[in-house]
Amino acid sequence: MKSLRTALFPVFLIFSILTMSWGQSQAVPAKAAAPPALLAPTPEQMEASRHLAQYLIQNHYRKVPLNDSLSQQIFDRFLDNIDNNRSYFTASDVERLRKEYGNRLDDDFITGNPEGGFAIYNQFLKRARQKMAFMMKALKTSTFDFTKPETLELERSKTAPWSVDLAALQDQWRKELKYQYLNMKFTGEKGKSIKSALEKSFRNRLNLFNQQKPEDAFVAYMNAVTTSFDPHTDYFSPDMYENFQIDMSRSLEGIGAKLQMENEYTVVNEIIPGGPAFKGNQLKKGDQIIGVGQGENGEIIDVVGWRINDVVKKIRGPKGTVVRLKVLPASQANKGPARIIRIVRAKVDLQEQAAQKKIIIEKGKKIGVIVLPSFYLDFEGERQNKTNYTSTTRDVIKILNELNAAKVDGIILDLRDNGGGSLEEAVNVTGLFVGQGPVVQVSNALGGKMVLKDEEYPALYTGPLVVLVNRYSASASEIFAAAIQDYGRGVIVGDRTFGKGTVQSIVSIKRPFSMFTNQPDLGQLKLTVAKFYRISGGSTQHIGVLPDIVLPSMIDPEVVGEDTYTSSLPWTTISRADYTPVGSVSRADISMLKSEFKARAAKDSQYQAYLADLATLNRIRNKKSVSLQEKNFETESKTLKQIQDRWGDENLETGKKKKTDFIIQETAGIMDDLIDLKAQETDAPMLQKPAAQLIKAMPLGKK
Known part of the structure; x- marks a missing residue:
């Protein structure tokens, strides 16, 4: 058996569903900076692109035809990665970018030229800055009507076309703001603290977008290229690979979870057996981490849009210390409200x-x-x-x-x-x-x-x-x-x-x-x-x-x-x-x-009651939109919590594992x-x- 293992592949025995994908941003700077110049690939990134193309073409299990079909796949996947909810690009943005780059990305890939990816990413940053500025202004000037029968479409890449113009895009932003407000309210925030927390979050994210570096654009684009071959093929920049090695060796104290980036969210990819998250049994694969707080009472910092390395640094810490994670549970299809999970850091046992x-x-x-x-x-x-x-x-x-x-x-x-x-x-x-x-x-x-x-x-x-x-x-x-x-x-x-x-x-x-x-x-x-x-x-x-x-x-x-x-x-x-x-x-x-x-x-x-609750849960998950009426939002949130309390592995109030395992x-x-x-x-x-x-x-x- 050993000889077979040794002869096969260098990491043959440590296969898992681990994927560490691209991140978009970095630690929050003290003050907002003026929007930087357009990002452009460095000579090292141009060189890396050429080598990546050779490795993928020659060694990947899937032999992908290098044609315009691949180019369109990379284009669509890149847009889906950076704007999965169709919240940044307008229809005219997409039409212009597709016309210019849609059929040339395969040729650029072969020659190792990532400039098309950078152009698309720069347009994303432009719209992202506009969105954060709009959200901060709307938060101060708008009066929210939570009795109005409005809905917000979720996962719009599957359900809705791109917004026809900037006005339509801004209406989408307005609805997102109402949704975030309701989410925070039913997570536990109240009154003025909600607006204060949201304003701080938007300001921090604007600062993040203003501090982007070529590495952010390059890793984001390379992820679209590599995952066009298959979802488990990934590029790690030198800095990202250092964290990957630490993760595999499990040598630092933390929560015992492998994380990846999906769109703007840090997502739990795997719970490591023997780690604190595994023993706590509250954090699950697929949960989206949207905030991180230190200690029992430390402020929970919004981490949506952060670079994966910086989220990891926030979560890691000395053994015995507490970290609090604000998550959107996968069991609820990552719909609100969020949950606060308390974990004591430790090494994997x-x-x-x-x-x-x-x-x-x-x-x-x-x-x-x-x-x-x-x-x-x-x-x-x-x-x-x-x-x-x-x-x-x-x-x-x-x-x-x-x-x-x-x-x-x-x-x-x-x-x-x-x-x-x-x-x-x-x-x-x-x-x-x-x-x-x-x-x-x-x-x-x-x-x-x-x-x-x-x-x-x-x-x-x-x-x-x-x-x-x-x-x-x-x-x-x-x-x-x-x-x-x-x-x-x-x-x-x-x-x-x-x-x-x-x-x-x-x-x-x-x-x-x-x-x-x-x-x-x-x-x-x-x-x-x-x-x-x-x-x-x-x-x-x-x-x-x-x-x-x-x-x-x-x-x-x-x-x-x-x-x-x-x-x-x-x-x-x-x-x-x-x-x-x-x-x-x-x-x-x-x-x-x-x-x-x-x-x-x-x-x-008992089993029939379980099936009935599962049917209710699936009905909520499968909804293409969420109600922005407070009464309906609250009712749905309570229903999700009740189902989790009845059948989940742990009680949401105490966080303690239940004695009876129904399954x-x-x-x-x-x-x-x-x-x-x-x-x-x-x-x-x-x-x-x-x-x-x-x-x-x-x-x-x-x-």
């Missing part, structure tokens, strides 16, 4: 990241639950051949041994929110349930195929198995769940998984060698170089793993998932690997379990049915061999 177990009783049956937050591995400990380095496989072996001693009747493996991790561990843990054999296939850009197998571990557990997944289960989690499904080893329950079936590698953008200079690199490129495929031949990419029995969660599938990215690689197939299904669960078994679950759920008042309860009912079904077929013991025997039999340095 690897013990908190480790697999954990519990035993629950369902109709007199003992059911073991293994919670696996990620597929973790102490890479350095493995490299040094240490005896007791941390690994998922070791921990799961220990837990299986303990569950065997407890004589459990079945096991639920909980992979909800598991965003991936070590491929080696995913392969080895799969072996603990299916035995030695193929687990996943990898195909590179040249069409070469590699089958990765578990070659070390026999099946330790052969009894009833349910794997619980949700929309946040990605990468390594999907590989494990897909293998269990393809082998017919267990029942997959929950939501469709994320659908990330691609592999990325980090490459440095190096200048040509010269014995007379020692100039630094021009940044780094995170490049998609391969795809994962199930052993049955289909990819996990885009579609993910479809559950055998759907148990829907409150996660919004329109916000979270590979299929929400317009440039994601498609679902494809390759030839089937040579493997033999174990047949623990047949399609007939699945059909029977579905029928039993459906019949039970129809009589379950686990429902999954236990399915497991009960599976145990009964299997009991009719066989009396075979569920564990073949105590796990401790396997560990004892291995030489030092092995798992």
Whole structure:
């Protein structure tokens, strides 16, 4: 296994759904500055552009035709990135820019010329400054009428054309101002403090727009170029890459979350298992961070539009100190009102990241639950051949041994929110349930195929198995769940998984060698170089793993998932690997379990209430606009809060994790049915061999 891993890609084992995209601004200066001159690319950025083009054309998994179609894709994606809500450009702006640059960006890309991107970005800055000036003036001179039946269209790139002229654009700004006012009011602000906070926010953002640098324009444009190939290919400037390295090493105190920029917002991309945010259980993937405050009572600073590096610097801090985040929850489709989340900074605790177990009783049956937050591995400990380095496989072996001693009747493996991790561990843990054999296939850009197998571990557990997944289960989690499904080893329950079936590698953008200079690199490129495929031949990419029995969660599938990215690689197939299904669960078994679950759920008042609340939540999420009438806005806000209080992982008032996990309860009912079904077929013991025997039999340095 090690030789395969080493031969494949430099960062093969640390794949995740991490994306660190472009940021737009920097820390707030003390005083507003006059609008600067138009931004223009530096010689270093022109050079970096040429190298980026060569890397993408030659090495990216997707071979994109270099034509006007690519040019239009880059153009549209760039506008969508910097003006997703169609709040800065008018129709005439877009028409003029498209006419001048729409069909030439592909040629500029090949020659490494980013000047077209800079021209578009300069127009964005012009309108952005106009908007902030308008908002500050309107805040002082306008009288808000919150009884008027007005609405604000949301996600206008999907629902509305560009504003016909500046007057129409200003009317859009006026409605946005009312929306922001209502949002702040129902977050907890009152009276004059709302206007004061909004004015400060707009003034700070105007200062930010006036302090833009060429790097901001360059990174924004390069992000539009790279994500036209696929959503996980990114350019890091030298400064951004430094933060990326810190993030991956987890060496600084913080909240334990990976962040990215989407449009003007800092978005939570991943919650790191074992970190403060993970333990607090309030911050979720997809949440938009719109403000950061220090300590228990420090002022919450608006960070909309800030450069990602500067938001990260605000959130990081000494261990034991408090940071407060103002977020728009993804569970509400990032609609208001905002929530204030309190987090105590700390380092990531690897013990908190480790697999954990519990035993629950369902109709007199003992059911073991293994919670696996990620597929973790102490890479350095493995490299040094240490005896007791941390690994998922070791921990799961220990837990299986303990569950065997407890004589459990079945096991639920909980992979909800598991965003991936070590491929080696995913392969080895799969072996603990299916035995030695193929687990996943990898195909590179040249069409070469590699089958990765578990070659070390026999099946330790052969009894009833349910794997619980949700929309946040990605990468390594999907590989494990897909293998269990393809082998017919267990029942997959929950939501469709994320659908990330691609592999990325980090490459440095190096200048040509010269014995007379020692100039630094021009940044780094995170490049998609391969795809994962199930052993049955289909990819996990885009579609993910479809559950055998759907148990829907409150996660919004329109916000979270590979299929929400317009440039994601498609679902494809390759030839089937040579493997033999174990047949623990047949399609007939699945059909029977579905029928039993459906019949039970129809009589379950709690489950029906859950579905009713989910339908209400989806209705609110799917609305193309939001009411600007205070009464309606308040009613909707209260409804969202009530649903979260009833079914969320934590109580919004206390922030404490709830004792009862509703989804686990429902999954236990399915497991009960599976145990009964299997009991009719066989009396075979569920564990073949105590796990401790396997560990004892291995030489030092092995798992």
